[in-house]
Amino acid sequence: MLTAQAWIGRSVACACGQTHHVPIEKVCIGSDMLERLKAYAAAQHAEVWLIVSDANTHPLLGGATASALAAAGHKVDTHVFPETHDLLPDRPQIEAVRRRIRETGAQVAVAVGSGVINDITRYASFKESIPYVVVATAPSMDGYASSVAALQFDGLKTTLPAHTARAIFADPSVLARAPWELIQAGFGDLVGKTISLLDWKLAHTLYQEPLCAAAYELVQKPLKACIDAAEGLRSRDAEAVRELFLGLVNAGVAMAMVGNSRPCSGSEHHLSHFWDLLAYKGRRAHASHGHQVGYATTWMMKFYRLLPQIDELVQPRPRTLDMSWREWVREFYGDGAETVEAAQARKAERLAARQDHWRGWSRKSILAALQPEFSWFAQVERALGVMGLADAGARLEIDRPILQETFEHAWELRDRYTIFDFLAGQDRMAWAVEAVLG
Numbered sequence: 259m260l261t262a263q264a265w266i267g268r269s270v271a272c273a274c275g276q277t278h279h280v281p282i283e284k285v286c287i288g289s290d291m292l293e294r295l296k297a298y299a300a301a302q303h304a305e306v307w308l309i310v311s312d313a314n315t316h317p318l319l320g321g322a323t324a325s326a327l328a329a330a331g332h333k334v335d336t337h338v339f340p341e342t343h344d345l346l347p348d349r350p351q352i353e354a355v356r357r358r359i360r361e362t363g364a365q366v367a368v369a370v371g372s373g374v375i376n377d378i379t380r381y382a383s384f385k386e387s388i389p390y391v392v393v394a395t396a397p398s399m400d401g402y403a404s405s406v407a408a409l410q411f412d413g414l415k416t417t418l419p420a421h422t423a424r425a426i427f428a429d430p431s432v433l434a435r436a437p438w439e440l441i442q443a444g445f446g447d448l449v450g451k452t453i454s455l456l457d458w459k460l461a462h463t464l465y466q467e468p469l470c471a472a473a474y475e476l477v478q479k480p481l482k483a484c485i486d487a488a489e490g491l492r493s494r495d496a497e498a499v500r501e502l503f504l505g506l507v508n509a510g511v512a513m514a515m516v517g518n519s520r521p522c523s524g525s526e527h528h529l530s531h532f533w534d535l536l537a538y539k540g541r542r543a544h545a546s547h548g549h550q551v552g553y554a555t556t557w558m559m560k561f562y563r564l565l566p567q568i569d570e571l572v573q574p575r576p577r578t579l580d581m582s583w584r585e586w587v588r589e590f591y592g593d594g595a596e597t598v599e600a601a602q603a604r605k606a607e608r609l610a611a612r613q614d615h616w617r618g619w620s621r622k623s624i625l626a627a628l629q630p631e632f633s634w635f636a637q638v639e640r641a642l643g644v645m646g647l648a649d650a651g652a653r654l655e656i657d658r659p660i661l662q663e664t665f666e667h668a669w670e671l672r673d674r675y676t677i678f679d680f681l682a683g684q685d686r687m688a689w690a691v692e693a694v695l696g
């Protein structure tokens with residue numbers, strides 16, 4: 259049973275006080291997905307459909323998708339990127355798809371592929387004001403249900419508003435044949451939610467940051483199932499891969515429900531963003547997002563594991579954003595310094611305003627609040643090992659000095675409260691970094 263079904267394609271007044279609206283009409287995961295795509299397409303009034311794929315995904319599913327749409331009575335055009343790898347979601351590619359939409363008079367775009375194909379198609383169809391549908395080829399990222407497009411303009415990564423897919427179709431037996439690095443990446447991005455959920459719960463517990471229990475559960479349940487299914491993923495068992503894909507789609511739905519990435523992006527993503535920044539500065543090679551997030555999760559669990567060692571909790575001290583910090587920020591972030599300073603000033607202000615929410619927390623009460631993810635750590639660690647992500651440091655070009663620098667600065671990138679802010683508030687950051695690095 260697809261747990262997201264209760265939330266998609268409708269507005270639901272939730273117990274959290276928000277009315278959630280997830281504008282996805284359909285998610286189909288099954289070996290009969292092409293039949294269901296045909297039925298879905300037949301029910302749509304749009305007549306001209308444009309399939310966007312690349313040299314890998316077109317032979318895999320592009321032709322079969324075209325046949326299904328033609329059988330539904332539609333006119334089908336295609337745009338096949340000649341690339342087999344390193345296709346970039348940049349201006350020329352987006353422009354090419356937009357031009358093709360206009361030339362063909364397409365009324366629906368169909369992305370046949372995973373990450374980059376989706377981002378390009380999502381953004382191009384949004385700019386041309388036509389809906390888009392996904393036929394997924396790999397369980398590699400949590401962006402299938404996303405409403406924003408991750409693009410790269412002039413070498414710089416940027417996230418721009420776009421729209422969500424109207425429908426998502428996937429066949430687990432096709433997903434299971436995806437390149438191994440893509441399955442690893444999807445697992446890494448999903449397993450990172452162990453930490454983002456904990457960071458969210460920590461902020462909710464200590465500072466009453468809003469938390470939607472339904473969105474939380476939507477991420478947490480398939481996450482647990484996936485952690486338990488790591489061996490199955492390794493042997494490319496279709497049921498395990500289905501579980502992974504479902505977890506990734508649900509993660510996207512959860513973000514759409516709460517209107518931001520809080521359920522799915524915490525300190526583990528901050529580490530990954532910092533590593534991207536170092537790559538951009540030429541200090542290491544760029545690497546896969548999901549692999550980085552998976553590896554970051556191993557480190558963030560070590561930070562969480564220190565919590566039981568903090569005997570007495572004190573009233574948190576707001577972090578001081580002093581001159582030496584500001585100077586460092588200006589030097590390191592250059593043009594981005596203002597954004598970093600503003601984000602941290604915002605966070606400091608928010609925490610200061612919520613100081614009285616802090617009430618005599620004990621180590622025991624905090625640990626009790628962080629269940630059940632906290633008690634999964636051994637299983638998560640094992641699963642990361644099975645998936646080949648636990649010891650990825652050398653491959654990702656992340657050595658001890660980089661880790662040290664990352665732990666000291668990754669909190670700066672966003673205004674989101676994480677365990678780093680908790681440790682800083684307890685004046686325990688230096689101690690924690692040393693304890694974690696050993």
Ligand SMILES: [Zn+2]
Nearest residue numbers: 400447547551
């Ligand atoms: Zn991610």
Ligand SMILES: [Zn+2]
Nearest residue numbers: 272274470472
């Ligand atoms: Zn809710």
